[in-house]
Amino acid sequence: MNYREMLDSLIAQHEGIILTxxxxxxxxxxxxxxxxxxxxxxxxxxxxxxxxxxxFDDELYSLQTRSSRLIYSHETALYLHDFTDRDPLQWVGTVPSGYNSTHLKNEGVKVYTVKKVLHKLGATTGQTEFGRKINLYDKERTICDIIRSRNKMDSNLINETIRRYVGRKDKNIPLLLRYAEQFRVQKILRNYLEILL
Structure with a gap:
């Protein structure tokens, strides 16, 4: 197999998106x-x-390949975890403090920063709508993130998310409470849970 055939095969394996x-x-x-x-x-x-x-241009995957420290969070993670029916108006991600995120902001990504020690907490892999792997926060971390950012978010979205979470079979309340303690939002989370449970 020559290089051209190898490259054609690689492009096919990666469903049309190829990285250098x-x-x-x-x-x-x-x-x-x-x-x-x-x-x-x-x-x-x-x-x-x-x-x-x-x-198809898989924008989430493309952004991820250019920024390995980006972890999709907040509204984007809510959308990917099926906590909301709203399409995100812009992609949202979190990077560790000190990371230069100018290129992400220039591409219209809303960027949150967090202490390096908390950056990987709750990080997992998910899939874009085209089936490509990306990094995002798990359901429990995402809930803690939106509660931490509650003053910048629609309160209906927060209520809808927690209501959907409580109704899911794959919820992990002990993990959610551990994350809430680390992010110092346990009292606020308990208030939401008491109302909805």
Missing amino acids: KDVTEAGIPRTYLSSLVKEDILERVAHGVYLSRDA
């Missing part, structure tokens, strides 16, 4: 990416990210 690092790891010279861009087979959508002409 994937090409390098496969031992394919990067010049083949440039050739496919010139032939109008691939489009460079961001630094190190290429999209085939027949593929």
